[in-house]
Every structure is written in C-alpha cells, then in structure tokens.
Amino acid sequence: MRLELKDLHVHYGKIEAIKGISVVVNQGEIVTLIGANGAGKTTTLKTISGLRKVSSGQILFDGQDISTVPAHERVDLGISQAPEGRGIFPGMTVLENLEMGKFNRKDRKSEMDEDLDKVYTLFPRLKERASQAGGTLSGGEQQMLAIGRALMARPKVLLLDEPSMGLAPQMIANIFRIITEINKTGVTILLVEQNAQQALQRAHRAYILETGNVVKEAKASDLLNDPAVREAYLGTGAH
Amino acid sequence: MINLRDKGAEFWERSNRPVRVLTVFAIMAVVAALPYAGNTFLQTPVAAFDAVLVYPMGMFILMALGLNVVVGKSGMLDLGYVAFFAVGAYTMAILGTRTGLNTWEIMPIGIAAAMFAGVLLAIPTLRLRGDYLAIVTLGFGEIVRVSALNTEAIGGALGIAGVPFPPGLGFEYQLLDQKYFYWTILVMILLVIWVIRRLTVRRPGRAWESIRQDEDAAELMGVSTYKYKIWAFVFGAAIGGGAGVFYASRSMVIAPDNFTLNTSILILACVVFGGMGNIWGVIVGATILGYLPDRFRFLSDARLLLFGLVLVVFMNLRPEGILPRKKREKAIVKKGSGASL
Ligand SMILES: Nc1ncnc2c1ncn2[C@@H]1O[C@H](COP(=O)(O)OP(=O)(O)OP(=O)(O)O)[C@@H](O)[C@H]1O
Ligand SMILES: [Mg+2]
Numbered sequence: 001m002r003l004e005l006k007d008l009h010v011h012y013g014k015i016e017a018i019k020g021i022s023v024v025v026n027q028g029e030i031v032t033l034i035g036a037n038g039a040g041k042t043t044t045l046k047t048i049s050g051l052r053k054v055s056s057g058q059i060l061f062d063g064q065d066i067s068t069v070p071a072h073e074r075v076d077l078g079i080s081q082a083p084e085g086r087g088i089f090p091g092m093t094v095l096e097n098l099e100m101g102k103f104n105r106k107d108r109k110s111e112m113d114e115d116l117d118k119v120y121t122l123f124p125r126l127k128e129r130a131s132q133a134g135g136t137l138s139g140g141e142q143q144m145l146a147i148g149r150a151l152m153a154r155p156k157v158l159l160l161d162e163p164s165m166g167l168a169p170q171m172i173a174n175i176f177r178i179i180t181e182i183n184k185t186g187v188t189i190l191l192v193e194q195n196a197q198q199a200l201q202r203a204h205r206a207y208i209l210e211t212g213n214v215v216k217e218a219k220a221s222d223l224l225n226d227p228a229v230r231e232a233y234l235g236t237g238a239h
Numbered sequence: 240m241i242n243l244r245d246k247g248a249e250f251w252e253r254s255n256r257p258v259r260v261l262t263v264f265a266i267m268a269v270v271a272a273l274p275y276a277g278n279t280f281l282q283t284p285v286a287a288f289d290a291v292l293v294y295p296m297g298m299f300i301l302m303a304l305g306l307n308v309v310v311g312k313s314g315m316l317d318l319g320y321v322a323f324f325a326v327g328a329y330t331m332a333i334l335g336t337r338t339g340l341n342t343w344e345i346m347p348i349g350i351a352a353a354m355f356a357g358v359l360l361a362i363p364t365l366r367l368r369g370d371y372l373a374i375v376t377l378g379f380g381e382i383v384r385v386s387a388l389n390t391e392a393i394g395g396a397l398g399i400a401g402v403p404f405p406p407g408l409g410f411e412y413q414l415l416d417q418k419y420f421y422w423t424i425l426v427m428i429l430l431v432i433w434v435i436r437r438l439t440v441r442r443p444g445r446a447w448e449s450i451r452q453d454e455d456a457a458e459l460m461g462v463s464t465y466k467y468k469i470w471a472f473v474f475g476a477a478i479g480g481g482a483g484v485f486y487a488s489r490s491m492v493i494a495p496d497n498f499t500l501n502t503s504i505l506i507l508a509c510v511v512f513g514g515m516g517n518i519w520g521v522i523v524g525a526t527i528l529g530y531l532p533d534r535f536r537f538l539s540d541a542r543l544l545l546f547g548l549v550l551v552v553f554m555n556l557r558p559e560g561i562l563p564r565k566k567r568e569k570a571i572v573k574k575g576s577g578a579s580l
Contacts, residue, residue: 049459050458051455051458051459070463071458071459072458072459072460072461072462072463072464073461075459075460075461076461080459081459083455083456083459087453087455087456087459088453088456089448089449089452089453089456090452090453091448091452091565092448092449092452096445099445100445100449100457100460100462101460103442103445103446103449103460103461103462104461149460150459153460153461
C-alpha cells in the first residue's frame with residue numbers, strides 16, 4: 001500500500017480549497033494532517049475517498065491514478081473513511097451500521113462474523129449496544145461506531161477525520177490508543193486532527209496544512225519539539 | 240396518543256404461526272368482502288361504493304406504494320409521480336384502441352414504458368438533491384401532461400375514448416359491478432407488497448435506507464448511490480405505470496385532465512399522512528384519503544375544506560403519520576455534539 005497525492009488541486013465552485021498539495025502515506029504508517037479550521041483537511045480526505053472531485057493533480061494508490069474512480073469503488077480498493085461528524089446511519093442499529101460497512105462483501109458470512117468479532121474486541125461498548133439505534137449513541141460511542149464501521153471493509157488505509165472531536169479528555173486518550181492499536185494490525189492510517197498534541201504523539205509523520213497549502217512536512221516527533229509549531233498548534237509555545 | 244404501529248408489531252411478535260396465518264386470512268377475507276358492504280354506513284352517496292374501491296382507493300394504494308419507495312424509502316422528493324401513471328394509461332389507451340392487444344398483453348409494455356420514462360427523468364436529475372429534485376420532477380409531471388394535451392394524434396384535450404376492458408378470466412369485467420376490478424387490483428397490491436418486502440430486506444432496501452439517512456456515508460460504504468437512486472425511481476415508475484394501464488382499461492376514457500399535479504400531490508399526501516417509509520401506514524393513508532372525499536361528497540364544495548381540515552388536524556396529532564416507520568429511526572444524530580461516555 002502506498003498512497004500519494006501529487007500536486008492536488010480541489011475547488012468548491014470558484015474557490016480553490018486545496019492549492020496543489022503533495023502528500024505521501026507509506027504502508028504501515030500513521031500520518032497526520034494538522035491545521036487550523038478551514039485549512040482544507042476535510043476536503044483532502046473527501047477527495048481521497050472520492051466524495052469530492054479532483055480539479056487537477058493525481059491520487060496515486062499503489063502507483064495507479066484513482067482520481068476518476070467513483071467513491072463507492074474506492075472502498076473495494078481498500079480505502080475507508082470515518083467521516084467528520086461521524087456520519088453514522090442514525091436510524092440503523094449498531095449492528096446494521098457495522099453490516100453496512102461490508103455492503104460490497106456481504107455474501108461472505110464467515111468474514112462478517114470474524115470482522116464483527118474484531119470490531120467488538122476493539123470496542124466492547126459497541127457489542128453491548130449492538131441493537132441500539134446509532135442516533136441514540138453518545139458522541140464517543142458514535143465515533144467508535146464510525147471507526148468500527150470503516151474497519152468492516154478491511155481497509156488497507158483508514159482515513160480518520162477528527163476522531164477526537166467533541167470527546168471528553170479521557171475518551172480522547174482512549175480513541176488515540178485504539179488508533180495505534182488498529183495501526184499495529186497492519187492498517188495504514190491518515191489522521192486529520194485539531195488535537196495536534198495527541199496526533200503528533202501517535203503519528204510517525206505529519207503535514208501541516210494552511211489555507212490549502214502544505215507548509216511543513218516532518219517527523220511527528222520533530223514537530224512536537226518545534227517551537228514555531230508549538231506556538232501555532234499546541235498553544236504552549238515559549239513566550 | 241397510542242402508537243398503533245408498535246401495538247401491531249407487538250401483536251405480531253407475540254403471535255405464533257397459526258395465529259399469524261389466521262390473522263392474515265381474516266384480514267384478507269374482510270378486505271375481499273368489501274364490495275358487498277355497499278349498503279352499510281360505508282356507502283358513498285354519489286359514486287357506487289364498489290367503483291370507489293377501485294378508483295380512487297385501490298389505485299391510490301398502488302400508486303402510494305410505488306411513490307413510497309422513492310420518497311419514503313430512499314428520501315427523494317418526487318412531485319411528478321403522476322407522469323408514470325399517465326405513461327401507463329396512455330400506453331394502454333393507444334395500444335388498446337389501435338392494436339389487437341388486450342390489457343394483460345399491454346401491461347408489461349405499459350410498465351416498461353413507464354420505467355423508460357423513469358430512466359429518462361432520473362439520469363439528468365438525480366445528481367440534484369432535496370428541493371431542486373422536487374422542482375424538476377414537478378416540471379416533468381407537467382411536461383408529460385402538457386405534451387399529451389398538445390398532441391392531436393393521441394386525442395389532445397379530449398384524450399382517448401373506447402379503451403377496452405380487460406378480457407375476462409372465466410368471469411366478465413363489468414362497469415356496473417366492479418368487484419372483479421377490485422379483486423384484480425387487490426391481487427396487484429399484494430404482488431407489489433410482496434416484491435417491496437423482498438427488496439427491502441435485501442441489498443436494494445439497505446442501500447435505499449442508507450441513502451435516505453446519509454447519502455455521503457452510503458457512498459463511503461460502497462453503495463453506488465446514483466445507481467440505487469435510479470433503481471428506486473424506475474421501480475416506483477413501474478408501479479405507477481402498471482396502475483395507469485389498469486386505470487385506463489377500467490375507465491374506458493382517459494384525458495390529460497386525469498393526470499394533473501393534483502394527483503401527484505394527493506398521492507404524496509397519502510404517503511406522508513399514512514406514515515412515510517412504512518408500507519402498512521401508506522396503505523392506511525391511501526385508503527382513508529381515497530375514501531373520504533367520496534364519502535362526504537354530499538357536502539359538495541365544503542368536502543375539500545373538510546378534507547384539508549382532516550389532514551391538518553391529523554398531521555398535528557401524528558406528525559409521523561398514522562403508522563410511522565420503526566420508532567428507532569426517529570432518532571436524530573446530533574452531528575459533532577459535545578459528548579463523552
Ligand atoms: N461544500 C462547500 N462549499 C463551499 N466551500 C466549502 C465547502 N466545504 C468546505 N468549503 C471551504 O473549503 C475550505 C476548507 O474546508 P475544510 O472543511 O476542508 O476545512 P478543515 O480543514 O476540515 O476545517 P475544520 O478543522 O474546521 O474541519 C474552507 O474555506 C471551507 O469554507
Ligand atoms: Mg474538517
């Protein structure tokens with residue numbers, strides 16, 4: 001698995017939200033994309049998963065340009081996204097939501113049970129709530145469901161859009177621990193976060209996005225110690 | 240107010256197989272016997288009760304079931320549904336008066352024609368969402384009607400007369416005693432219910448449901464939303480077309496006036512009034528809205544006022560419809576709300 005964005009441009013109408021970024025995600029990595037509100041993080045993920053069209057540039061997945069492949073086919077290639085704001089199906093139960101994650105592989109019954117088991121092991125809470133409606137879950141549980149559902153498709157690369165959004169501190173630590181755990185099972189992760197502190201601690205490499213441009217690319221640990229970065233994104237810069 | 244849907248579901252869950260079978264037979268027997276109830280309090284003052292059972296009631300149920308797949312199950316607001324009914328009816332009228340084909344032979348052709356119209360409408364419009372889709376479908380319904388109105392070859396404003404009755408199947412279809420028409424439409428309704436229920440528990444049902452709840456998320460799950468939306472449209476169109484064929488064959492005369500925006504709105508009202516997304520609710524809604532205007536015909540113009548009043552009062556008492564869809568589906572996700580465990 002290797003995901004590469006090459007000089008990617010994305011527009012909303014006339015507005016250019018992504019202004020020619022290049023990003024590489026290698027097999028087994030956790031790569032994080034951090035940046036302020038409106039920097040274009042969500043847009044980048046949506047473009048990789050296919051919900052937004054590429055204006056110019058390439059999305060290379062294992063060397064193949066997939067920028068014209070429709071979103072629903074990219075899942076089958078191995079790209080899964082847990083969308084911003086969770087995007088679960090509120091009227092379906094937890095179990096039905098998870099089953100939706102396997103929409104195109106549903107015929108494989110044994111695979112279904114096996115993967116449900118895996119998700120339930122990662123998120124025991126989901127098992128307890130299997131027959132509860134997605135829309136009645138707490139915010140944290142919905143986040144677990146969104147991640148669990150994305151895993152059901154057996155992704156090679158998992159795109160996570162602000163998994164910590166709206167969560168209590170203790171829960172945030174928990175979600176990040178689980179993200180690392182998922183990564184250890186061989187799933188590559190591209191993580192978008194506002195919570196730069198946690199993201200940089202967990203990630204191998206990081207890109208900083210500012211108004212549609214990549215302004216910095218470095219090892220995550222280096223950024224954690226970079227005074228300028230600390231000032232701008234961690235709120236703990238030297239005064 | 241009591242939740243009829245949950246009461247019904249509860250009864251069904253509690254019952255064992257013999258009780259269920261008996262219930263179904265009892266209901267079927269009562270429903271099938273309705274044409275004989277013409278002399279009771281159910282009697283409609285102007286039109287004969289057995290005729291009212293066929294149209295509007297039976298037809299409305301059939302169309303509401305079809306529209307429900309589009310609006311209730313897939314969440315696309317279609318305000319031009321009458322167009323498919325019209326395509327089916329005109330196919331029947333044209334072929335029935337100009338070829339030797341009978342109603343049953345024309346039925347698949349009428350359905351296919353309506354499906355084709357569905358594809359024609361769906362391909363350019365289904366990239367639109369919400370209000371925009373509603374406006375475009377509304378326009379489509381009007382285009383079909385106005386085209387018929389202005390095409391002299393199919394009768395223009397006068398429409399087509401002399402559409403033949405369906406050939407009998409060991410009995411004769413009659414104008415003055417419409418119980419055979421009624422029973423035929425019952426069979427059509429049962430068939431449609433069966434197909435819809437089968438589809439609902441399979442992939443198309445799941446796909447439509449996911450599209451209605453969150454289209455982007457559905458796409459991320461690997462659902463080809465465009466394809467399934469077209470399918471919902473075409474499937475709904477097929478039912479509308481089939482109803483249209485039968486309608487023309489029973490009415491003998493059809494004209495563009497039978498296919499106005501009013502009908503689209505009324506069918507939509509049946510769906511919403513009964514309970515969007517729940518086929519039993521939709522059937523109840525169409526039954527009531529099909530029946531009431533004829534029952535209160537003696538009120539002449541005031542009946543429409545009363546009709547409107549009933550709608551307003553009921554929708555306030557039961558905003559989800561008479562028999563709403565499963566309760567859990569009412570839950571609304573608060574996107575990005577601050578939350579912890
Ligand atoms: N549907 C849309 N139509 C028009 N402009 C949009 C749309 N979605 C996003 N934008 C714009 O594109 C830019 C990037 O938005 P994006 O959602 O990618 O930011 P983000 O980095 O994810 O921000 P946040 O941290 O607040 O989620 C913003 O200026 C935003 O206003
Ligand atoms: Mg965002």
